[in-house]
Amino acid sequence: MDPLSFTSSLFAVIGGAQAGAKALKKLATYRHAPQEIGALVAELERFELLLQQTITLVEEIDDATLKARGQILAQEVEKASDKIEEINRLLSAPHALISKLKDGTQARAIWMQNKGKIRTILGDLKDAWVTINYALGVLTA
Numbered sequence: 001m002d003p004l005s006f007t008s009s010l011f012a013v014i015g016g017a018q019a020g021a022k023a024l025k026k027l028a029t030y031r032h033a034p035q036e037i038g039a040l041v042a043e044l045e046r047f048e049l050l051l052q053q054t055i056t057l058v059e060e061i062d063d064a065t066l067k068a069r070g071q072i073l074a075q076e077v078e079k080a081s082d083k084i085e086e087i088n089r090l091l092s093a094p095h096a097l098i099s100k101l102k103d104g105t106q107a108r109a110i111w112m113q114n115k116g117k118i119r120t121i122l123g124d125l126k127d128a129w130v131t132i133n134y135a136l137g138v139l140t141a
Contacts, residue, residue: 006066006074010055013077016084017048023091037111043122044087047080047129057136065139073135080128083121090114 021044024037054073058066091114 006070006077007055007058009074009081010051010058010077013081013084014048014051016081016088017044017051020044020084020087020091021048023088036115040118040122043125044084047084047125050129050132051077051080054132054136057140061139069139070135073132073139076128076131076135080125080132083124083128087118087121090117 021041024041024044054077058070061070091110
């Protein structure tokens with residue numbers, strides 16, 4: 001695993017997490033929007049922070065160590081990236097069109113339509129968060 005390409009992929013995942021959080025924040029601004037949306041935004045922001053810290057650590061580790069011990073970390077970041085992309089697809093699908101929402105009723109309808117999927121994905125992200133922390137521990141040991 002090349003540190004430069006790994007760092008680039010981390011930046012891409014962070015960008016995806018930021019986009020998902022931004023879309024969810026827009027949903028949360030509507031009156032009668034479910035309060036759970038705020039918790040999901042916080043989870044995406046927490047994940048984004050973890051990835052930013054991961055970049056800092058990866059930049060400090062020599063190439064040989066990263067290649068020898070970084071495989072689990074790379075796999076988990078890839079899985080997390082897929083989950084974040086899935087959230088963004090749900091939020092940007094034609095039926096969602098977050099940027100075109102007119103009121104809280106539409107926001108609530110979008111949430112009701114996708115909340116089960118989004119909750120599952122965010123549960124997967126929480127699992128990835130734990131595994132990434134573990135992999136960072138192995139990498140820096």
